[in-house]
Every structure is written in C-alpha cells, then in structure tokens.
Amino acid sequence: xxxxxxxxxxxxxxPVRVALIxxxxxxxxxAVVGVxxxxxxxxxAGHALADVSSAGGSAAYLLGLNPLLGFLGLAAAAAGVMxxxxxxxxxxxxxxxxxxxxxxxxLAALLLYFASTVHSxxxxxxxxxxxxxxxIPAAVVPLALAVALTALTVxxxxxxxxxxxxLSVDLARAQGIRVRAxxxxxxxxxxxxxxxxxxxxxxxxxxxxxxxxxxAALRVARxxxxxxxLAAAIGLGATWGGIYLAYESFYxxxxxxWPVSFFIVALVFAAYLTAGALAxxxxxxxxxxxxxxEAH
Amino acid sequence: xSRSPALSVEGACVALGARLVLRDVTFALEPGEFCALxxxxxxxxxxxxxxxxxxxxxxxxxIRLEGAAxxxxxxxxxPQKLALDPALxxxxxxxxxxxLDGARLGISWPSKARNAEVDRMLRAVGAExxxxxxxxxxxxxxQQRVLVAHALVRRPRLLLLDEPxxxxxxxxxxxxxxxxxxxxxxxxxxxxxxxxxxNPLLSAMDRIVYLxxxxxxxxxxxxxVRTEVLSSLYGYHVDVVRVHGRVVVVAAEAGEQIHExxxxxxxxxxxxx
Ligand SMILES: Nc1ncnc2c1ncn2[C@@H]1O[C@H](COP(=O)(O)OP(=O)(O)O)[C@@H](O)[C@H]1O
Ligand SMILES: [Mg+2]
Numbered sequence: 141x142x143x144x145x146x147x148x149x150x151x152x153x154x155p156v157r158v159a160l161i162x163x164x165x166x167x168x169x170x171a172v173v174g175v176x177x178x179x180x181x182x183x184x185a186g187h188a189l190a191d192v193s194s195a196g197g198s199a200a201y202l203l204g205l206n207p208l209l210g211f212l213g214l215a216a217a218a219a220g221v222m223x224x225x226x227x228x229x230x231x232x233x234x235x236x237x238x239x240x241x242x243x244x245x246x247l248a249a250l251l252l253y254f255a256s257t258v259h260s261x262x263x264x265x266x267x268x269x270x271x272x273x274x275x276i277p278a279a280v281v282p283l284a285l286a287v288a289l290t291a292l293t294v295x296x297x298x299x300x301x302x303x304x305x306x307l308s309v310d311l312a313r314a315q316g317i318r319v320r321a322x323x324x325x326x327x328x329x330x331x332x333x334x335x336x337x338x339x340x341x342x343x344x345x346x347x348x349x350x351x352x353x354x355x356a357a358l359r360v361a362r363x364x365x366x367x368x369x370l371a372a373a374i375g376l377g378a379t380w381g382g383i384y385l386a387y388e389s390f391y392x393x394x395x396x397x398w399p400v401s402f403f404i405v406a407l408v409f410a411a412y413l414t415a416g417a418l419a420x421x422x423x424x425x426x427x428x429x430x431x432x433x434e435a436h
Numbered sequence: 437x438s439r440s441p442a443l444s445v446e447g448a449c450v451a452l453g454a455r456l457v458l459r460d461v462t463f464a465l466e467p468g469e470f471c472a473l474x475x476x477x478x479x480x481x482x483x484x485x486x487x488x489x490x491x492x493x494x495x496x497x498x499i500r501l502e503g504a505a506x507x508x509x510x511x512x513x514x515p516q517k518l519a520l521d522p523a524l525x526x527x528x529x530x531x532x533x534x535x536l537d538g539a540r541l542g543i544s545w546p547s548k549a550r551n552a553e554v555d556r557m558l559r560a561v562g563a564e565x566x567x568x569x570x571x572x573x574x575x576x577x578x579q580q581r582v583l584v585a586h587a588l589v590r591r592p593r594l595l596l597l598d599e600p601x602x603x604x605x606x607x608x609x610x611x612x613x614x615x616x617x618x619x620x621x622x623x624x625x626x627x628x629x630x631x632x633x634x635n636p637l638l639s640a641m642d643r644i645v646y647l648x649x650x651x652x653x654x655x656x657x658x659x660x661v662r663t664e665v666l667s668s669l670y671g672y673h674v675d676v677v678r679v680h681g682r683v684v685v686v687a688a689e690a691g692e693q694i695h696e697x698x699x700x701x702x703x704x705x706x707x708x709x
Binding site for chain 1: 489491510511512513515518520521523524525526527530531534535537538539540541542543544568570571586
C-alpha cells in the first residue's frame with residue numbers, strides 16, 4: 141500500500157515527470173548512437189565531445205540560456221572540427237581528441253568560475269559536470285524531444301552504411317557508400333546524443349550513458365538489431381531505475397536526497413558486469429563458437 | 437562479334453606521393469575470365485586494384501568497365517588483409533546481407549526474398565555451416581568465403597580480390613582457388629586476383645597480368661611466363677627455371693643472389709602448366 145502510494149506520488153511530481161521524459165529520451169538516444177560509436181571505435185571521441193560540451197553548458201548558465209542549447213552548440217562544433225580534420229590514423233586522432241578535450245574543459249573551468257563569482261550561481265559546476273536531472277526546466281522538453289528524434293532518425297538512416305564502414309572502409313567505398321558523408325552524419329548524431337546526456341547525467345558522466353549500455357549489450361548480442369534493442373533496454377532501465385532510487389533516497393537520509401547520476405551510473409555498471417558474466421556462462425550464444433568448443 | 441571486355445586498362449599511370457608506382461599498364465579482361473595479377477611485394481598490385489575501383493586517380497591512361505555508359509556495374513571487392521574485429525556483432529550471414537543492401541539508407545526490415553538470396557550465396561561459397569557465427573571469430577579461409585559471398589551477392593561483372601590466398605594453408609588455398617574458378621564461370625564475372633606467388637593459380641587461370649617495374653605484361657600464362665618476355669619487363673636478364681615441378685623466376689646474376697632471390701622473395705614460382 142505504502143509502496144503504491146509512493147509510486148503515485150512519484151509520478152505526480154512535476155520535476156520527476158520531466159526527468160523521466162528527458163532522461164528516458166537521452167538514454168534511448170545514447171544507447172542507439174552508442175552501439176554505432178563503440179563499433180566505430182570512437183568511444184574516446186564520444187567522451188571528448190561530452191567534456192567539450194561542458195563549456196557550452198557553463199556558458200548557458202552564465203548567460204541564463206537554455207542549457208541544452210549550450211551543450212549542443214559546443215558538442216556539434218567539436219564534432220565538426222574532429223570530422224573536418226580528416227584524420228583517419230588512430231593514434232593521431234586520439235591525440236587531437238585529447239587536445240580538444242583539454243581545451244574544452246579548460247574553457248568550462250573559466251566559465252564556471254565566472255558563473256560562481258559574478259552570478260553567485262554556486263550550483264552551476266555540479267549541475268554542468270554531474271547533471272541536474274531534477275532541475276531541468278519543463279520548457280526544455282520540446283527542444284529535448286526534437287533533438288532526440290533528430291538523433292534517432294539520423295542514426296537509423298546511416299545504420300547500414302555505418303555497419304559496412306565498421307567492417308572495412310574500403311569495402312564500404314567499393315560498394316558506393318560515401319564514407320565521409322556517413323561518418324559526418326554519425327558525428328552529428330553523436331553530438332546530439334552527448335548533449336542530451338550532458339544535460340541529464342552531466343558532461344563528465346555522459347560517457348557512462350553513451351558507452352556503458354552499448355558495451356554491455358555488445359558483450360552478449362550477436363546481431364546489430366539485438367545489440368541496439370538490448371542497449372536501449374539497459375539505458376532506459378538504468379535511467380528510470382536511477383530516477384526512482386534517487387527519489388526514494390529522500391526518505392533514506394531525510395531532507396537530503398542522493399544524486400540521480402550516481403544511481404544511473406551504478407545501474408549501468410551493474411548491467412555491464414552482468415553482461416560479462418552471461419558472456420562467460422554462454423560463450424556459444426554470445427560469440428557463436430562452433431558447437432563442441434564451449435567445453436574447453 | 438565479340439562481347440565488350442569486362443575491364444580494359446590502357447596505359448594506366450598512377451603516382452603515389454612523388455613516386456610513379458605504375459608507369460604503363462595495359463590489359464583487358466573478358467567476361468567470365470579468371471585472371472591472376474602477379475608481382476612481388478611492392479610491385480603495385482594493390483595500387484592497380486585501387487585504381488580500378490577509383491580510389492586513386494590515374495595520372496594518365498584510361499580504365500573502362502563494362503556498362504560504363506549508364507550506371508557502371510558494381511565491382512565486387514575483397515580487400516587485402518582485413519583485420520575483422522571479433523567484437524563486431526555481425527554474423528557471416530549479416531555480412532553477406534550487407535553486400536546486398538549495405539549502401540541503402542534506413543534500417544532493414546525482415547524479407548524472405550532477401551534471406552533466400554543470402555542463403556543461396558552462403559551455399560554457393562560453402563559457408564552454410566558457419567552462417568550464424570560472428571565473422572571476426574572465423575578462420576582465415578572461412579572469412580575469405582564469406583567475403584567472396586559479400587562481394588558476389590549483387591552479381592557484379594567484375595570481382596577484384598587482393599591477395600586472398602595470403603595466410604591460407606595449402607588445402608584452403610586450393611579450395612578457394614577452385615571455388616573462385618567455379619563461381620567466375622557460374623556467375624559470368626571476370627575475376628582479377630592478386631598474388632605474389634603464381635604457383636597455386638597456374639592451373640586455374642585463363643590469363644596472367646605480370647607486374648614489375650611499374651609496367652605489366654598480360655596474356656596467357658604460357659605466353660607470359662617466359663625468359664625473354666619477363667627479362668624485357670624487368671629490364672635485365674631473368675631466367676624462368678623449372679625446379680621440382682615449379683617455375684621459379686630468378687635474376688641471372690651471381691649465384692649467391694639467385695639463391696637469395698629464391699629464398700627471400702617467395703615469389704615468382706609456378707608449377708609447370
Ligand atoms: N601512399 C603512398 N605514398 C607513396 N608510396 C606508396 C603509397 N602507398 C604505397 N606506396 C608504394 O607503392 C608501391 C606499390 O605498393 P602496393 O600497390 O601496395 O604493392 P603490392 O600490393 O604489390 O605489394 C610500394 O613500393 C609502396 O611502397
Ligand atoms: Mg598489396
């Protein structure tokens with residue numbers, strides 16, 4: 141009875157409803173885009189985009205703008221720079237990514253300092269870096285949904301060409317796939333996903349939402365569609381579960397709830413460990429070894 | 437009236453950086469012909485295949501594909517040394533399906549016709565036994581079969597394979613050669629297959645393109661693999677020698693060098709046709 145009552149109360153709470161909608165959208169988009177990102181071996185680039193986007197989020201706080209616009213602007217700009225540089229060699233790409241990441245965080249440090257001294261917005265740093273799920277203004281919802289829809293559409297459009305590119309870029313080109321255009325489209329979807337994640341679980345933790353569910357799903361799924369579906373389920377489950385636990389935590393330590401982002405990241409991590417254990421238990425299902433080999 | 441060639445290469449020159457890697461390459465392939473592209477490491481085999489695919493521009497000359505008037509027929513391609521990630525969630529059958537419609541935008545919906553086509557192709561290359569397994573976990577020979585199916589599933593007029601026999605054991609090599617030979621006949625696709633060792637191919641090939649010095653001689657094996665022809669291509673005297681049932685091409689200089697040429701560069705060996 142009391143559980144039911146608390147569930148009803150939970151869903152009637154306005155900040156909770158905004159969190160469920162925007163957080164759920166972010167988790168779904170991150171899962172779908174994340175699978176492609178892990179398969180393209182661009183996890184580090186995804187993390188860097190998130191860190192750079194924190195400068196945009198900070199600027200938005202300083203100027204009193206919609207935070208999503210801030211995150212989005214800088215993530216998209218950084219994705220553009222990294223795609224424009226046309227560096228295909230892994231080592232050099234990593235170096236450039238690292239440098240861009242550092243510059244972005246440095247800028248964020250400056251802007252957050254101004255935000256806390258000039259505007260005495262002391263919560264800005266925590267909100268930008270570690271998320272602000274329960275303080276997302278309801279006015280952000282339409283823009284967040286539009287961003288999510290765009291990212292999902294772009295991701296679905298380039299799904300197959302991107303798979304061929306993950307197999308081999310030369311194979312893709314021989315098939316008439318415009319590899320540059322496809323990669324640019326994926327970078328755009330990545331920037332959109334990252335900005336949603338940054339606004340909900342925070343710029344620093346957005347990697348967990350982007351890479352975690354995808355990596356867990358790829359440990360057990362054998363087909364691309366299964367990987368995407370499983371990643372989406374893990375991302376959504378962790379996000380909604382995390383929101384619920386954070387809400388409940390107000391009762392554990394009265395007057396002082398625990399941060400949502402902590403619960404979400406913890407649930408994602410648990411899913412990753414579970415997937416690893418399952419992959420060990422069912423090696424044949426997970427990776428498709430020929431029958432008869434699993435005993436060794 | 438003879439059909440137009442599936443591929444014709446005329447006076448092709450390719451420069452990479454400051455180097456002229458291919459100076460003057462001329463040959464043509466008929467539909468359904470099985471052709472070996474032979475040359476030692478660094479002779480420009482990969483470069484020539486990439487030029488045919490349009491990945492690198494020609495500095496001079498011309499490359500024409502059958503049907504180039506309208507939309508050019510697709511080329512099937514199996515790249516050299518693909519390191520396939522074992523973590524990719526792609527089964528052998530998914531790879532073949534991507535050969536069919538991987539360039540299309542949007543996600544794919546289940547289709548009976550598509551599955552049937554993929555099954556047919558998997559059977560044609562003898563891959564039905566490992567169709568459900570991840571591509572990155574298959575052996576080299578199994579991966580080659582799947583990649584051949586990926587390349588052939590759209591029925592291209594021309595199939596390019598870059599060193600598909602490298603890293604295969606003797607048995608897999610013979611099996612893949614026999615398979616490609618059979619498929620080129622069945623599908624009417626011209627096959628151009630690069631290798632640094634012509635030995636496993638001599639009994640299968642209709643034609644050979646021999647690359648050295650940035651130039652090529654092309655023709656039937658018995659016309660090309662001859663002392664006079666290859667000496668003139670290399671620009672110095674080489675001997676085509678038959679040893680223990682193999683043909684070996686050696687530089688006719690100091691005995692020490694001959695030995696080194698044979699041992700170090702595995703190379704220009706071939707069984708007597
Ligand atoms: N990007 C490049 N710039 C300059 N030279 C290159 C480049 N790529 C390859 N080469 C040179 O071109 C020659 C032919 O290479 P390649 O076509 O790969 O030979 P093969 O496939 O026969 O081993 C080699 O000597 C190689 O060093
Ligand atoms: Mg090569």
